[in-house]
Amino acid sequence: MALKDILVHVDNTPPCKRRLEFALAVARQHDAHLTVLFASNISNLQGFGSRSESVLKAAEEAQARFKALAADSGVTVEWRQALIPGSDQALIQEVRTHGRHADLVILGQQDPEARSDVIPPDLPERLMLELGRPVLVVPYAWRFSGRVGRALVAWNGGREAARAINDALPLLQKADWVQVLAVNPAERDREHGPIPCADICLHLARHGVKSESSYLVAHDIDVGNMLLSRAADEAADLLVMGAYGRARFTELVLGGATRHLLRHMTLPVLMSH
Structure with missing residues (x-):
């Protein structure tokens, strides 16, 4: 048994940088392919053009951060982006579909003081019960030591x-x-x-x-x-x-x-x- 396909869900929050660093380190340690998925719900933003644009800008910034971190990582990576014009359940289903093609899915813990209106607050809970794959949740308040030792x-x-x-x-x-x-x-x-x-x-x-x-x-x-x-x-x-x-x-x-x-x-x- 080996980890050869890893999926990490990303956003544009400050803790996401550590989550991505962690995912890259795990992928490097296991010589695994890393898929980086920016999935966001835009149903709550309909009728608010500037807010929709802010989600697109957040995706661009997250992708730029991903490229900078992945450039010298030695890991084979790919970027995927999904802006879901539906309910929270539609977004969960989208992440679930991508995740079922991976050996491991890495998610971020939700910060109760910085709730997002484009990411379901119960995303980790739903996926760990519905996915059929192991889910690794990274805390929002945490410092990565460099490897899982x-x-x-x-x-x-x-x-x-x-x-x-x-x-x-x-x-x-x-x-x-x-x-x-x-x-x-x-x-x-x-x-x-x-x-x-x-x-x-x-x-x-x-x-x-x-x-x-x-x-x-x-x-x-x-x-x-x-x-x-x-x-x-x-x-x-x-x-x-x-x-x-x-x-x-x-x-x-x-x-x-x-x-x-x-x-x-x-x-x-x-x-x-």
Whole structure:
């Protein structure tokens, strides 16, 4: 298994530069092709010519930034642009269509203090539940160290966690340090077995991933906070976890840890559903 096709969704916000740098670094590390997609909703701008022009200008500026960063990256890249004259769901469907032809889709966390009227605020949540590909979400407030060297893997023995580990294998194989962490494993003893994380670490070893197992017991702290705390303590560059939730009519119902991580992430998080 290898990462050979990566898609990154870009916009013209300041955090996007770090997201693009991260995507280029991952593509370079895996000798992968990188597709850069500027997808924006213009349905809310109809009747406001100057605002429509501002979206086109933002696309031009984002493309110029992309070309400058990619020029000496050593990565094969392509630029795609999609201005969607429809609903938020139409834009999500557009990104989803492009993303299903990639091994990994990289998105940006939404900044609650700088909401955009042309990017759906629930884009990461929708895609991770609907895409069928792993989604790697990059925080808006974060500094990229240059590579993914230290990875923390959240393991509870569930289906989504198993998918996430399998999807993250190429990244874990190139990491310098991998820790597999179970939180309150006694609550799911059937999935964990007698020694929490032992079997999944053995599985990773057979794929060339040297990992260490660990578990935490703390029933008075939510899982999301515990994962972020351990990631900070271990100076992790990446968190791998299953995405729990479902789309019910127009409402997203997310698991507590998934929802917490999307709101409060302090490092890139790879999620699979």
